[in-house]
Amino acid sequence: MTTHTPPTRARGEHRPGRLHLNAFLMSTGHHEASWRLPESDPSYVSTNIAYLQRLAQTAERGKLDSIFFADGPALHRDIGRRPAGTLEPTVVLAAIAAVTERIGLIATASTTYNDPYNLARRFASVDHISGGRAGWNVVTTAFVEAARNFGLDEQPAHHARYERAAEFLEVALKLWDSWEDDAEVGDKAAGVWGDSSRVHPIGHVGEHFSVAGALTTPRSPQAYPLLVQAGSSEDGKDLAARYAEAVFTAQQTLDDAQRFYADLKRRAVEWGRDPATILVLPGIVPVLGATAAEAREKEDELDRLIAPEYARRQLAATLRVDPDDLPLDRELPADLPSEDEIEGAKSRYTLIVDLARRERLTVRQLIGRLGGGRGHRTFSGTPEQVADTLQDWYDQGAADGFNVMPAVLPSGLEEFVDQVVPILVERGLFRSEYEGTTLRDHYGLPRPTNPHTAARLAAAEVTR
Structure with missing residues (x-):
């Protein structure tokens, strides 16, 4: 297996619009x-479409590439900790499409707790409604609470979820290509x-799905x-290397981010991309x-407002340990499960755990570090x-x-938008105006060719 390492870019070698910015929007932040800040009104933010x-x-005013909404089909957290109510995100995207013109619109949807036909139809509809601005954040959903909302006693195993996800995407792609332009x-x-x-009609029969029609x-x-x-698991x-056009990842250090970046690009090459x-x-x-x-x-003001007992219970659930095993002013216990024993969000x-071990953080300190972005920098x-x-x-x-x-x-x-984006524009790192109309335009990605059309044109060329 060969290693593909992207070249380091020197300062000043940027083209306008080269850097890409997505705004991940979630409740009060x-x-x-x-x-808990005086400026926040937590009573309605997650369900108030206005x-x-x-x-x-605001994101469109800054000419950002896209906005993004996370989602999961389970209320898995203690709602005492933070605002937890949400709307179904593809419905939100349709409503946002009506009041925006260029910003890309990305929503999360699970391959474990949906079927390909309905989900492919829903995202194709948002792409039509928005004039080509839709994106799908593909997840397999790592919470047992979701499994129990869909008639399962336990969540499917990690590898099994990803096998289903790969076939789900194959079916979705066939459905989106079932109509020629x-x-x-x-x-x-x-x-x-x-x-x-x-x-x-796609006539798909596989291990997880059987879908007949167009x-x-x-x-x-x-x-x-x-x-x-x-x-970000294996x-x-x-x-991602096989299907994704953009990857959202959590990396704490430059070295880790460089390794992830090089590894993902290498894997893409191995898939012929x-x-x-x-x-x-x-x-x-x-x-x-x-x-x-x-x-x-x-x-610091935000960190002081964290309710540590709520956060400790959430951390304990993530680490698969009892909250009593996480005294606030001690480091994490030495005998935590290995990643191989985790069937949920392995990479997170x-x-x-690596963050806590590397910086020798107490549980209280770790809670503070995670309070801002759940592991994001x-x-x-x-x-x-x-x-x-x-x-x-x-x-x-x-x-x-x-x-x-x-x-x-x-x-x-x-x-x-008002203070950082202008600096990036001035440095030639970011666009000052949108140059295209679709989300793929913003990311500099081509519109996919329809395989049926390509095959028909190739056959016609042969018969000439």
Whole structure:
């Protein structure tokens, strides 16, 4: 197996629009105590569509590539800890599409607790409604609470979930390609609306799914939604390398981010893909201040508002230990389960344990570090310092862009758009205006070719 290491980029070698920025939007912000700030109104944010629409419009004002909503089919956390109610995200995307023009719209949906036909139809519909701005964050869902909402006693094993996910994606891709672009004829004189020879029932029979027909929805503006993946386990990286066009990942250090980046690009090459067609976007939780001291004080204020007992119970669930085994002022116990014993979110488990061991954090300190972004990198500083750290990771081959996770909403997103984005534009790292209309345009990715059309044209060429 050969190693593919992307070259390090030198400062000044950027093309406008090269750096990619996605805004990950969640309730009052990603810091778990953000709802306790005076500026926050936690009573309605997650279910108030006008609030979510305004956030999207702010991201669009900054010419960001996209916005993103996480999701899971289970209420798995103690709702005493932070706002927990959510809306179904593809419905939210449709509502946001009506009040925006260019911003990409990405939502999470599970391959474990959905069926390919309905989900492919739903995302194709959002792509039509938005004029080609839809993206699907593909997840396998790592919570037993979700399994029990769908008639299962336990969650399926980690590897089994990813095997199902791979076949799910194969079926979805066949469905999105089941209509050729020219299937809709609209010939009033001849009385022919469509060409049935350009619509192809997929006839899929596999280990997990049997799907006979073509999709009810014609091929969408992007051909199909941008495919995003967020798992960083071995199975997750393999799935991403095979299918994903963008990858959301959590990395705490530059070295870890560089290794992940190089590994994912190498795996893409092994699947016969151009590594430039898979974009790596680590999460970052920026906390901005006019000075570094002011930014740090804002972060400290948030950390002081964390309710440690709620957070300790959540950490214990993640680590698969009893909360009593996690005294707040001691380090993690030495005898934690190995990653192989974890059937849930393997990569996040390892990231948390490695962070605690590497920095010798007490449970209380670890809770504070996780409170901002659940394992994603938190960085406090001035707008220039935040821009510097983004550029540094980009220059050194650790990222193609970033999944920006404001600690507090809406103020954190407004500050990033108004204070950090202009610096990135001035440095030639980011666009000043949108150059295309679809999400794939923003990410610099081509519209996929329909295989039925390609085969038909190739056959016609042979018979000439």
